[in-house]
Amino acid sequence: MRFNIPNYGEKPKKRRRWILPAAGLFFLLLILFLSWRTFRHPPLEGLDGPYPVVRVVDGDTFISRIGGEEVRVRLIGVDTPESVHPDKAQNTPEGEAASEYAADLLEGEWVYLEYDLNQRDQYGRTLAYVYLEEGEMVQELLLREGYAQPDPVEPNTKYAQRFQLLARMAG
16 A cells, blocks of 8 residues: 655645636636627728828818818717817817817828718718727717717717717716
């Protein structure tokens, strides 16, 4: 009969039963995170662009170079306070902040455009849902950070409910 007697001076080997479950949990969380990113935003391949942003006009309008010409693009479904209204009394500090935030997001960047039913408004601006190269929708960022309010205008209301929810969550 043989006995397993540990040598004195040697520490008993610890069993590391937690390693395999911890590694499995890590990979599961990684897969969930990557899936969430993928399903949260539409793939950019199906969108129009990318186009360079030339300059930001205000919080919800910018100029982009499309087909060799400068095109004024209006963000669908959101409205920001005024900052460049001809009547200076209409302009607000909140509008200035929204314009600065939009400029930080967009100037010098390339964007993708997604259209709804009407592609132009009464002023000749191109109407679009706008995405940064990372896949974030600009309208969602403005709403989430409190710089914009939902402004659904028929018939371009594809994301109207989503925008309302984001505005409520922003508070």
